[in-house]
Amino acid sequence: MQTQEPIIIEQDQEIGTCYHCGEGLTDDIINFDHHSFCCQGCSTVYEILKENDLCRYYSLDGPQGISPDQNDYKEKFDYLDLPEVSEKVLEFTDGQRGIVNWYIPKMHCSSCIWLLEQLHRLHPGIRSSVVDFPEKKARITFDQQQLKLSELARLISSIGYEPYLSLEDLEGTKPSKWNRTRLYKIGISGFAFGNIMMMSFPEYFHMGAQGADQELMNLFSIINVILSIPVFFYCASDFFTSAYGALKARHLNIDAPIALALASVYANSLYQVATSTGSGYFDSLAGAVFFMLLGRYFQDKTYAGISFDRDYKSYFPIAITVVEGTQERKIPVGDLKTGHVMRIRNEELIPADSILKSAAARINYSFVSGEAEPVGRLKNDTVYAGGKQMGPAIELEVLRPVSQGYLTQLWNNDSFTRKKEDQQQTLSARINRYFSAAVLTLAVGTFAIWALVLKDTTTAFNAFTTLLLVACPCALLLSSTFTNGNLLAIFGKNKFYPKNAHALERLASIDSIVFDKTGTITLANESEVRYQGRDLNQQEWVAIKTLARQSSHPLSRMLVKSLKDIIISKRELLDYQEVSGAGISAKYGSQLVKLGSASWVGTAESSQAANRSVVYVSIDGQTVGHFIFQSKYRPELELALQNLQADGFGTYLLSGDKPTDRPYLSGLFGKGSPLYFEQKPIDKLRFIADLQADGHRVLMLGDGLNDAGALSQSEVGIAVSDDINNFSPSCDAILEGPQLTKLPGYIRLAKAGQQIIKASFVISLLYNAIGIAFAMMGQLSPVIAAILMPISSITVVGFTTMASNIAARRCLKN
Numbered sequence: 001m002q003t004q005e006p007i008i009i010e011q012d013q014e015i016g017t018c019y020h021c022g023e024g025l026t027d028d029i030i031n032f033d034h035h036s037f038c039c040q041g042c043s044t045v046y047e048i049l050k051e052n053d054l055c056r057y058y059s060l061d062g063p064q065g066i067s068p069d070q071n072d073y074k075e076k077f078d079y080l081d082l083p084e085v086s087e088k089v090l091e092f093t094d095g096q097r098g099i100v101n102w103y104i105p106k107m108h109c110s111s112c113i114w115l116l117e118q119l120h121r122l123h124p125g126i127r128s129s130v131v132d133f134p135e136k137k138a139r140i141t142f143d144q145q146q147l148k149l150s151e152l153a154r155l156i157s158s159i160g161y162e163p164y165l166s167l168e169d170l171e172g173t174k175p176s177k178w179n180r181t182r183l184y185k186i187g188i189s190g191f192a193f194g195n196i197m198m199m200s201f202p203e204y205f206h207m208g209a210q211g212a213d214q215e216l217m218n219l220f221s222i223i224n225v226i227l228s229i230p231v232f233f234y235c236a237s238d239f240f241t242s243a244y245g246a247l248k249a250r251h252l253n254i255d256a257p258i259a260l261a262l263a264s265v266y267a268n269s270l271y272q273v274a275t276s277t278g279s280g281y282f283d284s285l286a287g288a289v290f291f292m293l294l295g296r297y298f299q300d301k302t303y304a305g306i307s308f309d310r311d312y313k314s315y316f317p318i319a320i321t322v323v324e325g326t327q328e329r330k331i332p333v334g335d336l337k338t339g340h341v342m343r344i345r346n347e348e349l350i351p352a353d354s355i356l357k358s359a360a361a362r363i364n365y366s367f368v369s370g371e372a373e374p375v376g377r378l379k380n381d382t383v384y385a386g387g388k389q390m391g392p393a394i395e396l397e398v399l400r401p402v403s404q405g406y407l408t409q410l411w412n413n414d415s416f417t418r419k420k421e422d423q424q425q426t427l428s429a430r431i432n433r434y435f436s437a438a439v440l441t442l443a444v445g446t447f448a449i450w451a452l453v454l455k456d457t458t459t460a461f462n463a464f465t466t467l468l469l470v471a472c473p474c475a476l477l478l479s480s481t482f483t484n485g486n487l488l489a490i491f492g493k494n495k496f497y498p499k500n501a502h503a504l505e506r507l508a509s510i511d512s513i514v515f516d517k518t519g520t521i522t523l524a525n526e527s528e529v530r531y532q533g534r535d536l537n538q539q540e541w542v543a544i545k546t547l548a549r550q551s552s553h554p555l556s557r558m559l560v561k562s563l564k565d566i567i568i569s570k571r572e573l574l575d576y577q578e579v580s581g582a583g584i585s586a587k588y589g590s591q592l593v594k595l596g597s598a599s600w601v602g603t604a605e606s607s608q609a610a611n612r613s614v615v616y617v618s619i620d621g622q623t624v625g626h627f628i629f630q631s632k633y634r635p636e637l638e639l640a641l642q643n644l645q646a647d648g649f650g651t652y653l654l655s656g657d658k659p660t661d662r663p664y665l666s667g668l669f670g671k672g673s674p675l676y677f678e679q680k681p682i683d684k685l686r687f688i689a690d691l692q693a694d695g696h697r698v699l700m701l702g703d704g705l706n707d708a709g710a711l712s713q714s715e716v717g718i719a720v721s722d723d724i725n726n727f728s729p730s731c732d733a734i735l736e737g738p739q740l741t742k743l744p745g746y747i748r749l750a751k752a753g754q755q756i757i758k759a760s761f762v763i764s765l766l767y768n769a770i771g772i773a774f775a776m777m778g779q780l781s782p783v784i785a786a787i788l789m790p791i792s793s794i795t796v797v798g799f800t801t802m803a804s805n806i807a808a809r810r811c812l813k814n
Helices: 040-051 057-061 083-089 110-116 149-158 167-171 181-199 211-235 237-248 255-275 282-301 406-411 427-453 457-470 474-493 501-507 538-549 554-562 637-646 662-669 681-693 705-713 737-776 782-811
Strands: 030-032 035-037 097-103 126-132 137-143 319-324 327-332 341-344 354-356 360-364 375-378 394-398 496-498 512-516 522-533 574-579 583-588 591-596 613-619 622-633 650-654 698-702 716-721 733-736
Touching (some): 030 040, 040 149, 110 126, 181 282, 211 237, 211 255, 211 282, 237 282, 427 457, 474 496, 474 782, 496 501, 496 737, 512 681, 522 554, 650 681, 698 705
Parallel strands (some): 512 698, 698 716
Antiparallel strands (some): 126 137, 319 327, 319 341, 341 394, 354 394, 583 591
């Protein structure tokens, strides 16, 4: 018996590319209108575009098109016409005109934008369509008398841009991704800041001694008061709201002294203008508010478009097909009740725990359990929610409604309600806990000494205000905000997307890293395929690939993909048979070819294939060999593990899979790294909790809903994904799969960020120490205090920006 190397063939036999999508043409070619296409779907899209004079699409970015889903069927979107569904999907309707704002995940280039904004040329019922490319959304206005909602979805799906619709969208629970209110506040405070500074120039240069000049200065002071009103009462409202909330919770946050300082400056300024004893410090007020809002905007806006908190409802379909006698109808998933019979088609998600009524099914549970290989189920077996049917349509009787199913119970675990962003645990909050109290104590003490001991209330009030101004923790706030904001931008450029600044601070403190296996450290839908058996001739290879092409089973698809240099015959297969959980067979010419399990082809299990996915081959009743499928691991995994372990991190593996690759993974992770297999979602969650109970701070890397509990339980949960816009479970960050090798650098950079914040705080303290000393002695004028505060802030912002950029180059240079 001969053992061959993995079947990895170069694309040297590729004969051109598909005119529509650009994929290589290596199998059957469809020729139409003097162009070649890889499949009927691409040919159909081209025909639609040509009929509507939209072929300019191909002149923008070349063959960038998308082939429609081969599993589509005519009734797929009929549920959108149900009144209870359409009223929630429509953004606006007046009975004649309807507007939808749909997420289109396959939108990826300028050609997509152009085509989606030309939808009115595909159907007269579409009035307009506007694309929001960063959000990957299309806002479509259409005539409801000419075009049904289901027909609109079917139309854009037919050209390859199927809208993503989920149960979460139907329930209206998806939070708004961005609030423009802060942007308005920045604009107003910035406008006021610039104009108040201009009006304050006479005060800066001690002008206005003459009577006419004095009247002009008084006018400028009144204008400054008017400009300051929206700054104080509208733009600065966030600080007062935050400080009030903290005081209600009986603790001081960083906004408490800021709010007190702003209130003191504003009150003092109004007093000076009203009594004609000065022009106030409205420029300091507006400048402080503007710079602080700008820093917070920079932090919040960074990667606000990525969804981190999707739950199981995000992945469930909006409606499901139920069978009543010989009739089918669509109902919302939320209306499923015990006893309903569902019809689930190929690759559709099963939304409720149910009992299989069909003879057999092949269920892919990788989404829930992490087990990569689909499992067979027979009639009357229980099938849990979250699996996907792989193969022909099946019927299932609902056992429990969606709200009582397995996935719902998983999501209701306490780990999902535990709030990680404890404001009292951030670095700035820990420093501020003592700093704010110290500043307030000094300010009150200074006021008391001047007012009660020295009997000078004017100096007491000025000293109190200037001390709060010069010691205002604005620099600390800006330090944390700009450092983390700049790091978020740097991480994003390097394909790592943290949720917020709190995630960065927790990332800097972790000491243990737990990896999931399937989809996280393995490449999705890719395997290394090895053939073991007797030598096969060209005709036998063609027969095997042609037969495997007929099945939708994942192993069949991977086998076809591995045989890239073998052509697919156009010869008709006779007596084709596919038995779920067993295999497939057909006559290729005069030969009977079988692919499947050992019992299907009539042979014994190979000892070399223990704990592996294996497909056996027989020709005319004789077993000729078998294909062994081994998970294909990310090429960057080994280097990432080496660097992490060299940095002192503990590494662990938790997998829902069988211990198929234990020897290989033991070599990668090393003897000191525990490897755990056949772990259920609750097992992963408990393992993380046990590590935390032992004092460890844990980072978890996962990819699916089965990892969501562990991701939420850990200090930092990172979802590893090859498409950040198409998948993101509940997590603290998203990491593009090919960037896994940079994970050690990301952690180092997060730690460097915390050191930068501490260093910048020391810089601001130098300003504060000098200013506080003069303020307590009553020798610092509020004008000088107001000037020192923005100088300190600008210095800190410049330092943090420069330092974080230097740290990024050092940590991510390799």
